[in-house]
Amino acid sequence: MRTVPLLPTAGGGKVRPERYHLARLGADDIADLRDALIDAVPACDTTDAELFTGPDEVEPDSVREAREAVAKEICAGCPARIECLAYALAIRPAVGVWAGQTADEIRTMATAGAREVA
Numbered sequence: 001m002r003t004v005p006l007l008p009t010a011g012g013g014k015v016r017p018e019r020y021h022l023a024r025l026g027a028d029d030i031a032d033l034r035d036a037l038i039d040a041v042p043a044c045d046t047t048d049a050e051l052f053t054g055p056d057e058v059e060p061d062s063v064r065e066a067r068e069a070v071a072k073e074i075c076a077g078c079p080a081r082i083e084c085l086a087y088a089l090a091i092r093p094a095v096g097v098w099a100g101q102t103a104d105e106i107r108t109m110a111t112a113g114a115r116e117v118a
């Protein structure tokens with residue numbers, strides 16, 4: 001069974017990732033999440049950033065999928081994964097692999113939570 005990490009909220013509590021949008025984070029909270037991510041020693045700090053962000057030029061789907069799979073493997077062993085997921089859900093990045101999820105998967109996770117409480 002997969003363990004779902006609880007993420008920190010602005011109020012000092014913890015919530016499941018799909019409810020993270022309810023944390024209503026402000027700029028200071030997001031800065032704190034970024035600082036926590038950096039402090040947790042991200043594994044990608046010592047890796048080619050393009051592996052996570054992709055190249056500037058158009059990337060064939062098969063190449064992108066292979067690159068993202070390698071990035072996700074690195075994320076799986078990253079000590080900053082929970083902090084990374086919290087930050088990604090807060091900023092909803094347009095591109096990249098974050099906490100083992102693509103930007104699209106992060107947005108889906110956040111949107112699913114929003115629909116759940118609508």
Ligand code: SF4
Pocket residue numbers: 042043044045052074075076078079080081084085097098099100
């Ligand atoms: S979980 Fe992945 S993207 Fe996030 S900090 Fe770690 S290696 Fe980087």
